[in-house]
Amino acid sequence: MRVLFFVLALLGGLPTWAASRCDVHEPVQMADLPEVRLAYQSIGRASDPVLLLVMGLGGQLIDWPDDVLVSLCRQGFRVIRFDNRDSGLTTWYKREPEVSLGYELLRRRIGLPVSAPYGLRDMAGDALGLMDALEVPVFHVLGVSMGGMIAQHMADLAPERVESLTLVMTSSSALGLPAPSAELAALLARREVGGREAAIRQQVDLLAALGSPRASEDRDQLARQAARAYDRAFRPEGAVRQIVAVLAEPSRVALLDRLRLPTLVVHGTADPLLPVMHGVHVAAHIKGSQLRLIPGLAHRFQTEFKEPLLAVVLPYLRAQRRNPALAHL
Numbered sequence: 001m002r003v004l005f006f007v008l009a010l011l012g013g014l015p016t017w018a019a020s021r022c023d024v025h026e027p028v029q030m031a032d033l034p035e036v037r038l039a040y041q042s043i044g045r046a047s048d049p050v051l052l053l054v055m056g057l058g059g060q061l062i063d064w065p066d067d068v069l070v071s072l073c074r075q076g077f078r079v080i081r082f083d084n085r086d087s088g089l090t091t092w093y094k095r096e097p098e099v100s101l102g103y104e105l106l107r108r109r110i111g112l113p114v115s116a117p118y119g120l121r122d123m124a125g126d127a128l129g130l131m132d133a134l135e136v137p138v139f140h141v142l143g144v145s146m147g148g149m150i151a152q153h154m155a156d157l158a159p160e161r162v163e164s165l166t167l168v169m170t171s172s173s174a175l176g177l178p179a180p181s182a183e184l185a186a187l188l189a190r191r192e193v194g195g196r197e198a199a200i201r202q203q204v205d206l207l208a209a210l211g212s213p214r215a216s217e218d219r220d221q222l223a224r225q226a227a228r229a230y231d232r233a234f235r236p237e238g239a240v241r242q243i244v245a246v247l248a249e250p251s252r253v254a255l256l257d258r259l260r261l262p263t264l265v266v267h268g269t270a271d272p273l274l275p276v277m278h279g280v281h282v283a284a285h286i287k288g289s290q291l292r293l294i295p296g297l298a299h300r301f302q303t304e305f306k307e308p309l310l311a312v313v314l315p316y317l318r319a320q321r322r323n324p325a326l327a328h329l
Contacts, residue, residue: 143167159260174253
């Protein structure tokens, strides 16, 4: 579920000072946290409000396109993206635990609890630890897919610190919500190591299946994207542990019911992995949240859906930056 997020090409004609301060070539840095050494990149002025981007399952910080970061930074944010635990260049201090995805899937099918080496709440703790390390007391969070689930935990763990949530194509993990097809679930769980070319083909197959049939696909472009991610960090065992963490996650309905902060929920009507009712359910349980459905959007942000996404995400974030209290009314 290496999700790409296109919130592209903000308004034209912005001052040159905005462009100069939004340098996507800032170096990736490391933060030493209690359990992991976390890789992150910070773009924008230190004095600007922080917008923390939380990627989905198996994704790396490079899966947020550079022009997305520039667009968000030009809103007046200091944008921080990072590699989740078990992704990219983020590493454990201790030996990485081994899990059997097949065994845990079987336990889930027969109604037994799933045993995970860590949970999404632990991953939320990593993200909060990064904010501690950077001495950021309050911040906004934009999470995609599994990253949206992590963001929910962040808001629950530190409600006094999270100023707003933007939750994109995510879920409450409640029982009874529609499941993906067996074919798509199998693609997501397929993590065999067969060399670079085989791994890239697997990732292209998954990305294509997560896309909208309404959007034109360029498999060569998907292959270049998958190759770039593979060459930076190929960690199939980490993706398995993240899948197990999601499988072990209980319903967050009670958590969502107690959240009291500005929240935008964005979901596609054609999402094959987390069908649209997942987003509707999240919004229904966060008091005062805004729900925006994007017709035809699946579980990747393809170029064809750029404008609808711009129309809902960027104005919301602008409003939050300028006057969070009024934006929540």
